[in-house]
Structures are given as C-alpha cells and as structure tokens.
Amino acid sequence: MIQLSDHFNYKHQLRFTMPSIIMLIFTSVYGVVDGFFVSNFVGKTAFTAVNFVIPILLVLGCVGFMFGTGGALIALTMGSGRKDKANGLFSLLIYASVICGIILTIAGFLFLRPLLSLLGAEGQLLKNCMEYSRLILLAIPAYILQYEFQCLFATAEKPKLGLYVTVAAGLTNAALDALFIAVFHWGLWGAAAATSIGQCVGGIIPVIYFARPNGSLLRLTRTKFDGSALLKVCINGSSELMSNISSSVVSMLYNIQLLKYAGEDGVAAYGVLMYVNMIFLAIYIGFSVGAAPVIGYHSGAGNYDELKGLLKKSIIITGVFAILMFAASQVFARPLSVMFVGYDGDLLSMTLHAFFIFAFSFLFAGFAIFGSAFFTALGDGLTSALISFLRALVFQVAAVLLLPLIWGLNGIWFSIVAAEIAAVIVSTLFLAGKRKKYHY
Numbered sequence: 001m002i003q004l005s006d007h008f009n010y011k012h013q014l015r016f017t018m019p020s021i022i023m024l025i026f027t028s029v030y031g032v033v034d035g036f037f038v039s040n041f042v043g044k045t046a047f048t049a050v051n052f053v054i055p056i057l058l059v060l061g062c063v064g065f066m067f068g069t070g071g072a073l074i075a076l077t078m079g080s081g082r083k084d085k086a087n088g089l090f091s092l093l094i095y096a097s098v099i100c101g102i103i104l105t106i107a108g109f110l111f112l113r114p115l116l117s118l119l120g121a122e123g124q125l126l127k128n129c130m131e132y133s134r135l136i137l138l139a140i141p142a143y144i145l146q147y148e149f150q151c152l153f154a155t156a157e158k159p160k161l162g163l164y165v166t167v168a169a170g171l172t173n174a175a176l177d178a179l180f181i182a183v184f185h186w187g188l189w190g191a192a193a194a195t196s197i198g199q200c201v202g203g204i205i206p207v208i209y210f211a212r213p214n215g216s217l218l219r220l221t222r223t224k225f226d227g228s229a230l231l232k233v234c235i236n237g238s239s240e241l242m243s244n245i246s247s248s249v250v251s252m253l254y255n256i257q258l259l260k261y262a263g264e265d266g267v268a269a270y271g272v273l274m275y276v277n278m279i280f281l282a283i284y285i286g287f288s289v290g291a292a293p294v295i296g297y298h299s300g301a302g303n304y305d306e307l308k309g310l311l312k313k314s315i316i317i318t319g320v321f322a323i324l325m326f327a328a329s330q331v332f333a334r335p336l337s338v339m340f341v342g343y344d345g346d347l348l349s350m351t352l353h354a355f356f357i358f359a360f361s362f363l364f365a366g367f368a369i370f371g372s373a374f375f376t377a378l379g380d381g382l383t384s385a386l387i388s389f390l391r392a393l394v395f396q397v398a399a400v401l402l403l404p405l406i407w408g409l410n411g412i413w414f415s416i417v418a419a420e421i422a423a424v425i426v427s428t429l430f431l432a433g434k435r436k437k438y439h440y
Contacts, residue, residue, distance in 0.1 A: 003157060004075065004297040007306060013313055017290030019159035023150045024286035026170035027202070028278040033174045034191045035275055037181040039268075039340050044347070046188055047340075048264045049128030051271030052121060055251035056112065057136055060104045062244030064144035066237035067093045068151025068289075069376050073233055075155050075293040076379060078217060079300030089233070090152065091223040094207065096230060097148055101141025108137040119252055120259055132188040139196035142203030149206040155293040156216035165205050173198030236381035243372065246392030253400055254412065261409045262350065269351040272340045273358050280325045284366035287317065288373030295377035304439040311374065311431075311440050318366040329359035357413040364420035371427030378438050383430055391423035 002016045039047035077086040116129050136143075146169065153162025173194050180190025211220045234241075251274065258266030291314055298306045333355040341347045368391045375384035396419040403411030403418065 004078070004294055005301070008294060008310060008313070010313055010317070013291065013294075013310070013317065016154070016159060016294065017287045019163035020150065020154050020290030021283050021286030022163050023153075023159075023166040024282035024289065025279055026166045027146065027150065028275075028282040029170050029174065032275040032279065033177050034195055035271060036340060037177045038188065038191050040343070041181050041185075042187050042191075044268055044341075044344065045124055045264065046128050046132075047271065048267045049121075049125055049188070050132055050191070051267055051274065052119075052125065052255055053112075053116065053129040053133050054274075055248035055255075056115065057108075057133060059245050059248045060108055060137075060140050061143040061147055062241060062248070063100055063104065064097060064147030065151070065244055066234060066241035067097045067144075068148040069237045069292065069373070073229075073236055073296075073379060074152070074218070075296035075377075076300035078155075079297040083217070086217075087219055087221050088223040089226075089229055090155075090210075090218045091220050092226060092230060093148070093152075093233060094145070094210070094220060095223070097144050098141055101144040104144075105137050105140045108133070108140065112137070120256055125264070128188055132192050135189065135192040135196050136199075139199045139203075142196075142200045145203035145207065146199055149203070151289050151292070152218065153206070154290050156210075156218040158216045159290060161209070161216075162206070166202055168205070169198045169202030172201050236376055236379055236384075238381055238385045242385050243369075243388035243392045246389065246396075250392065250396040250400065253397060254415075257400055257404060257412055261404060261412065265344075265347050265350060266409070266412075268341060268347055269354050272337055272351050273354055275340070276329065276336060276355075277358075277361075280329070280362055281365060281369070283321055283325065284318065284369045285373075287314075287321070287366075288370045291370075292373050292377040295374060296379070299378050299438065307438070308440045314370055314374070315367070318370050322363050322366050325362040326359060329355070329362055333359070354413045357410065358416060361416045361420045364417070364424045368420065368423035368427045371431060375430070375434070380434070380438075383434065387423070387427055387430060390426050391419065395419035395422045 002012055006012060008016070035047060035050055038050050074086045074089055077089060112133055113126070113130060116126055121129055146166075150162060150166065153159055153165075176194035176197055177191060180186045180194050184190060186193070207220070210216070210218060213219070254270055255267050258270055262269070291310065295307065295310055298304075298310065333352060337348055337351040337355060341351055368387060372384045372387040372391070375381075375387070396415060399415035399418045400412060403415050405411070407414065
C-alpha cells in the first residue's frame, strides 16, 4: 500500500492518483448518461433543458469540493503528527457539509424557478428544467458528501475504496437511466430519479464506512464545533468552490449567448461539448485531487526535496495528459457528436464545427487546474482562489462577451481556448513567484 510519507516516483504518483481520476470521471458520467438517454429517448427540447439547468445544480453540489479540498489541512495536520486533531477536523467537515446541504436544498426549492426565468428559460423549456430539477434538489446533501469524499478518501489513504464507491454510484445511475427512461418511459423525471439514487449511493456509503471502525487513517468521531478551523478549511478550499461556481456561472452565460446567436440548437451543441469537457477536466481535477494530500503531507513534514520533485513530476504528467486528450478529442469528435445529436443533421454539423475549435482548450486547461490545487495543498487558499477566479470567471466572462462581437458564433466556441491560455500564463507567474516562500 502506498503511504503519504513514501517517496513518490512517476509510477507511485500515477498509482496513487489514478483512483481519484477514475472517481471524478465516473461522477462526470452522471450528466453524460442523463444527456444521452434524454436526447435520444425524450427529445431535443428536453435535452436542451438538462443542459440549461445542470450548471445551477452543479453550483449547489460543488460545496463538497470546498470541504473536500479544503480538507488538505487534514493531511497537513497528520503530517505534523496530530492524528486525533485530524480526525476531529474530518468529522467536523462531514457534519457541517450535511447541514449545508439541507440549507441549499431549501434554497433551491425557493429560488430555482425565478433564477431560470431570469436566465431566459420560458414555456416548455422552463417546465422541463423544473421537472428535471425537483427530485435532484432532494439529493443535494448526498451530492455534496459524494464530492467531498472523493477528495477525502485519498487523504485517508484509501483511494481505491473511494473508486469502488464511485464506480458503484456511476453504474447505478447508468443502469437506472436505461431502466427508467428507455424501458419505463418516465422521461425527465426518470433521469432525475436515476441521478439522485446514484448520488445517494456515492454519498451515504462512505458515511457508513467512516462511522465504523476501519483500516483507514480517518474515522467519524464526536467533535466540538471549531469555527476557526472550519473557516480555515473553507478559505483553503475556496479556490475549488470558486472554480466550480465560476464554471457554472460561465456556462449559464454561454447558454444566454448561444440562445441569442444560435437558438436552442446552440445550447444543445454546447451541451455535447460540456459532456466531453466534464470528462476530460475530470482527469485533470482527479489527478490534482489525488496529488494534493501527498503535497500537503510533505509540505507539513518539511520534506522540501520531495515537494520539489512532486511539482516537477506533476507538471510533466499534466503535459502528457494534455497531448493525449487533445488527440482523443480529434479522433472521437464525430462518434461522440453522433451519439448525442446524430438525429439532427444541422445540429450535428454545428456541433462538429464547435468541437474542432473547442478541443484546443484541452491543451492548456490542466496546468491552471493543477496550479490552483497545488497552492490549496500548501494551505495557500488565497493564491489558489485567485488562480481559479481569474481562470474560471474573469477570463472566460471577458472572452465570451467580447469575442462574439468580433467573430460571431465562432467567438463563443473560441472563448474558452483564449481563457485557458491566459490562465496558464497567470499560474506560471504565481508558481515562479512563490518558489522561495514554499521551498519547492
């Protein structure tokens, strides 16, 4: 078994992070599977509705990433030899996230319809959005826990167990989508039910595991409320929260622009791109999440030579992933597009054209994602949040508002490429500027 205190070469680093990568991919499959069955068995308008509302639902669930990645402080605490304090902090995060999930569920029921109307949804599109959303809102606490445990399983030195739970959740979602939509013809309600049940599998099973005696480094225990520690975790994980919220906000803005420039077909085409983007970015995020506890542990233990090696290896691995994903996007653009929208020739043509431009973003996205996660692991939440904020919000908002004025619809497809290039430059500057402070 690989331990956080080990020396990490390329093989060890990939073995340790691979479960986190696969976990994030399976989580991304939720939306992809829903989209496939809805598009092919319910129709284009329903497919557009799923793509329109998913960014909002992701905002609610991504609070789990804040608690989970902010929990890198747990690894720092363990690295300094304070195991009981680490367990107390772990337990506090889980209890706080459940309470937060309940609050967000209530807020979702109160404000989702007005927000969708404000964003431009009306008529059948609005009705479909609400039909898909109501059941998923009930599962938000479990959704938050699932995201959180995807990060914390690695901290507990049980990344494979986290992988098994996530695979079980993903397979549950896929199987129930096929049953509820293709066999029972329950439409959008069936897609929402399948997703909600899958999220409950991914969120509740880990709670049961950690509540019992187990062989990991962590266990749920009684703990005292520590507002200072909770605030520190939230600040440290704020970059990932900001990144996910910003991505969702930007997706909403893309949908508004696409409704303006290309109508519902533009939103549907963007949905296909987002499904591929979710899976590809899951590889980058999964690697970063898996590497963070190792980075945090060695930083906390003062093993600076190991920290320097981890950074170098991580950048090289990210570069290899970038090349492989760009190549894969070129090979699978047509098969993937046909799988989702092959029933509509004009929509398929628009999607393929968009795919060709959008794919260049995969060459750059991973470097900024890892850069942000690296500073989170070091406990520098402010720098991490700044990278995420600039990457996911400032650069993309500026690009999607300005570039269409120059190139029309093509400007929308190119926006994310321009934003990712700018984010790589910013991440590089921060990594260079903080070298002496963190001894890497």
